[in-house]
Amino acid sequence: MLILVTGATGKVGRTFIDAVRGDPRWKQAKIRALCHNRTLPEDARLSVVKGSIADRAVAEAAMRDVTHVVHLATCKETPEDVVDVAVGGLFWLLEAFRASKAARQFMLIGGDAAIGHFFYRHPGPITEAVPHMAYPGCYALSKVLEEVMLQQYWIQYGIDGCILRAPWIMEKDDFKHTLSFGDDVFGGPVWKDLVPAADAKRHATAGTVPLLLDADGRPLKRNFVHVTDLVSAMLAALDHPRAKQQLFNICMDEPVDYGAVARHLQKTRGLAAVEIPSAYHSNWMDNAKAKDFLDWRPHYDLAKLIDAAYDYQRAADDPRKVWYPG
Structure with missing residues (x-):
């Protein structure tokens, strides 16, 4: 073979x-x-x-x-x-x-x-x-x-x-970076562009979680x-x-439910969430x-995906590199 x-x-x-x-x-x-x-x-x-x-x-x-x-x-x-x-x-x-x-x-x-x-x-x-x-x-x-x-x-x-x-x-800490309000965001949406700049900076520092809403106003499933x-x-x-x-x-x-993500991170890591409206569909x-x-x-599952990403510790010889933006 x-x-x-x-x-x-x-x-x-x-x-x-x-x-x-x-x-x-x-x-x-x-x-x-x-x-x-x-x-x-x-x-x-x-x-x-x-x-x-x-x-x-x-x-x-x-x-x-x-x-x-x-x-x-x-x-x-x-x-x-x-x-x-x-x-x-x-x-x-x-x-x-x-x-x-x-x-x-x-x-x-x-x-x-x-x-x-x-x-x-x-x-x-x-x-x-x-x-x-x-x-x-x-x-x-x-x-x-x-x-x-x-x-x-x-x-x-x-x-x-x-x-x-x-x-x-x-893989690794990808999922954590999909939720970042900072410049290190992985993929889209680019959360810092969806809120005022001062709010984005504050959210990035605090680790605030974006709670993405779908076109019907419910937590988006993706x-x-x-x-x-x-x-x-x-x-x-x-x-x-x-x-x-x-x-x-x-x-x-099951798809990732942004509402469930916010609840899990609030419960396990004390992170706050902020709702982000969108025209996307679950x-x-x-x-x-x-x-x-x-x-x-x-x-x-959802909990394992979140915890694995937030618990991941990068070694000195394993810098985060994103070859493609998503």
């Missing part, structure tokens, strides 16, 4: 590679990391190909003798790159995959941007049958195009592929997943016969299909 991992130096790529190397089920597996701006140290089980998947020759070289692809490489809101990398790069990988005699499975890690995140109102739980609904911007559009392209390759060529659609992926739960689903889907040509929602059992991703087909279960 030779697994090609694109986006290998990101939080999911690094965690997946470590998990494969530490799992006795895959002790014979070797990994090829396709790296662009950053790289990884090579050893007997890990090799590196440098370059961009937007380059057909790089994609073809990376795919040589590969049995499994885990596709994580993506672009955020970078219109100048998104078509070449997210669309063109995936096309070149899929073309090389379908022409290969060694290729067995193509796994795409998608995102809830493909179904609108919290920008649109849904009448019920978001299952895998919900139609694509990209929110404004090129990133969400690219996530739709990635899923559609892989699904069309199932239809056109019968390849064995699967899509694991994840919401916002957390979907998250911890990186270790996503990676456990990836390992469950790897070579799984019931994963063939399937799309799975991979998320916590939603609930349904992960039942992954539980049924893959016998997978997430281990992080």
Whole structure:
């Protein structure tokens, strides 16, 4: 087994590679990391190909003798790159995959941007049958195009592929920083821009928690997943016969309720909260299909997600770096 991992130096790529190397089920597996701006140290089980998947020759070289692809490489809101990398790069990988005699499975890690995140109102739980609904911007559009392209390759060529659609992926102290009123905020909303500057400074100093309200004035519900739960689903889907040509929602059992977050942090850490109105919509991703087909279960619930982030202590050689803003 030779697994090609694109986006290998990101939080999911690094965690997946470590998990494969530490799992006795895959002790014979070797990994090829396709790296662009950053790289990884090579050893007997890990090799590196440098370059961009937007380059057909790089994609073809990376795919040589590969049995499994885990596709994580993506672009955020970078219109100048998104078509070449997210669309063109995936096309070149899929073309090389379908022409290969060694290729067995193509796994795409998608995102809830493909179904609108919290920008649109849904009448019920978001299952895998919900139609694509990209929110404004090129990133969400690219996530739709990635899923559609892989699904069309199932239809056109019968390849064995699967899509694991994840919401916002957390690790270490990420979740704590999603709630910051300071400049260290991770992702959006950017809370300091939603209150007067003096209030933002005071909230940042006190650790005040933003209690985000949805368009109906209720505490917003938003979907998250911890990186270790996503990676456990990836390992469950790897070579799984019931994963063939399937799309799975991979998320916590319940969405994060900002009201429950505020209550938990007030109770456990004495932090105050401030309500932040919004035009966003609460939603609930349904992960039942992954539980049924893959016998997978997430281990992080709301309390564990919060406490793990607030208890995390960074070592001196582990500075907080955010390669992408969300």
